Amino acid sequence: MTSATAPVPVDEVDLYAESAILEPYGHYRRLRDLGPVVYLKRHGVYALPRYEETRAALTDDDTFRNAGGVSLNDHYNNLILGSTFASDGDEHARLRAITGGRLTPRALRPMRGRVEATADAVVEALVEQGSFDAVGDLARAMVLAVVPDFLGIPDDGREHLIDWAAANFNCHGPLNDRARASLPLSSAMAAYAERLVEERSARPDGVAHCVLDALDRGEVGRDQAVSLMIDYLVPSLDTTVTGLTAAIDLFARHPDQWDLIRQDPALIPGAFREVLRLETPVRAFGRRVARDTEIGRACLPAGSQVLVMFASANRDERAWDRPEEFDVCRESLGHLGFGYGAHGCAGQGLARLETHAVLAALARRVARFEVRGSRRTVNNVMRAFDSLPTRAVPAG
Numbered sequence: 001m002t003s004a005t006a007p008v009p010v011d012e013v014d015l016y017a018e019s020a021i022l023e024p025y026g027h028y029r030r031l032r033d034l035g036p037v038v039y040l041k042r043h044g045v046y047a048l049p050r051y052e053e054t055r056a057a058l059t060d061d062d063t064f065r066n067a068g069g070v071s072l073n074d075h076y077n078n079l080i081l082g083s084t085f086a087s088d089g090d091e092h093a094r095l096r097a098i099t100g101g102r103l104t105p106r107a108l109r110p111m112r113g114r115v116e117a118t119a120d121a122v123v124e125a126l127v128e129q130g131s132f133d134a135v136g137d138l139a140r141a142m143v144l145a146v147v148p149d150f151l152g153i154p155d156d157g158r159e160h161l162i163d164w165a166a167a168n169f170n171c172h173g174p175l176n177d178r179a180r181a182s183l184p185l186s187s188a189m190a191a192y193a194e195r196l197v198e199e200r201s202a203r204p205d206g207v208a209h210c211v212l213d214a215l216d217r218g219e220v221g222r223d224q225a226v227s228l229m230i231d232y233l234v235p236s237l238d239t240t241v242t243g244l245t246a247a248i249d250l251f252a253r254h255p256d257q258w259d260l261i262r263q264d265p266a267l268i269p270g271a272f273r274e275v276l277r278l279e280t281p282v283r284a285f286g287r288r289v290a291r292d293t294e295i296g297r298a299c300l301p302a303g304s305q306v307l308v309m310f311a312s313a314n315r316d317e318r319a320w321d322r323p324e325e326f327d328v329c330r331e332s333l334g335h336l337g338f339g340y341g342a343h344g345c346a347g348q349g350l351a352r353l354e355t356h357a358v359l360a361a362l363a364r365r366v367a368r369f370e371v372r373g374s375r376r377t378v379n380n381v382m383r384a385f386d387s388l389p390t391r392a393v394p395a396g
């Protein structure tokens with residue numbers, strides 16, 4: 001039981017069961033209706049399903065700590081200790097600054113032309129082809145053409161990046177069969193990161209080289225350099241692939257919203273925010289409670305774990321008008337699809353650059369999308385598609 005000053009509602013759901021992964025939104029609604037904090041008995045964590053409390057927890061990173069708490073199992077929490085993602089406070093700020101310079105809007109600006117040209121080439125070929133898989137042929141092709149070069153990693157190993165990333169996201173869940181089955185692939189990515197550091201095979205101008213430079217300056221040790229490599233290998237590809245495919249799926253189901261984009265491409269940045277709000281790729285991560293704290297009159301004891309539910313918060317009826325509706329004109333600046341606060345997504349500028357470029361290239365060429373026979377991925381953290389068979393009807 002909990003040591004709450006007011007009773008904390010308890011829910012029996014396994015949010016990591018296949019059925020809940022495939023159809024999460026009914027569960028999220030029930031949890032939000034139960035209260036601002038709900039104890040998930042199956043996982044031994046306090047869930048924050050509503051917007052206000054999730055955002056507040058993300059802002060209060062003194063109380064809600066990443067080290068030892070982002071994953072729902074101790075095995076993986078221990079493995080990733082020392083990374084940017086699994087560190088806190090000054091140490092987190094120090095680690096984030098090592099690579100941060102490469103990800104600022106100013107640093108990304110010179111890439112814009114190249115990214116737009118890549119998007120244009122990928123989209124032109126697919127529209128000519130007519131039918132394609134929006135996961136493999138569009139989103140992965142685009143992201144793989146941009147991100148590995150941006151990270152500055154060698155060609156060898158790039159073919160595994162997507163599978164490695166998916167495996168690591170699985171490992172962030174509870175230690176269920178899916179997480180256990182993913183541990184070997186997660187180790188393969190760790191071995192690749194170790195080789196990057198050992199062989200110093202990172203290219204001179206990428207994010208990975210910033211890590212080697214920090215190693216040379218003595219700012220990080222060898223093991224921490226490996227962790228910093230993994231910090232970027234895991235979240236930099238599949239997340240963007242997922243956001244982009246979610247966009248195609250939503251525009252196929254809402255042709256009126258696609259018409260608005262085609263008429264006014266200036267809506268694209270807001271439209272992509274709306275995609276991340278409604279079909280949030282990263283469903284949830286954990287936090288460790290550093291000291292006894294109260295949320296909505298419930299006392300969360302020091303040492304307990306909290307689940308920050310980005311995807312549920314983004315559909316909270318208390319925060320959003322018509323939350324289930326896809327509305328590209330909505331003011332969705334406050335969405336939590338990139339997280340929020342100290343650990344808010346470090347790569348969001350790059351993700352926006354890539355996705356906006358693809359949507360703009362599509363808006364110039366495609367009148368509407370038809371999607372048939374899509375298949376969802378079953379992953380502990382990501383809400384993604386395995387395949388999204390798409391027909392692009394060319395603009396007249």
Ligand code: HEM
Pocket residue numbers: 070084085086096231232235236237239240243276281282285310336337338339340342343344345346347348350351
């Ligand atoms: C649409 C694409 C993306 C989505 C939806 C996304 C989502 C997120 C979310 C929700 C978090 C915060 C996790 C938390 O607070 O617990 C996060 C953190 C992070 N993301 Fe992204 N991400 C995307 C793209 C990228 C890209 C392209 C990169 C790298 C180039 C990246 C690198 C990172 C890193 C390094 C962190 C950890 C930041 C920290 O702990 O300080 N992400 N991302």
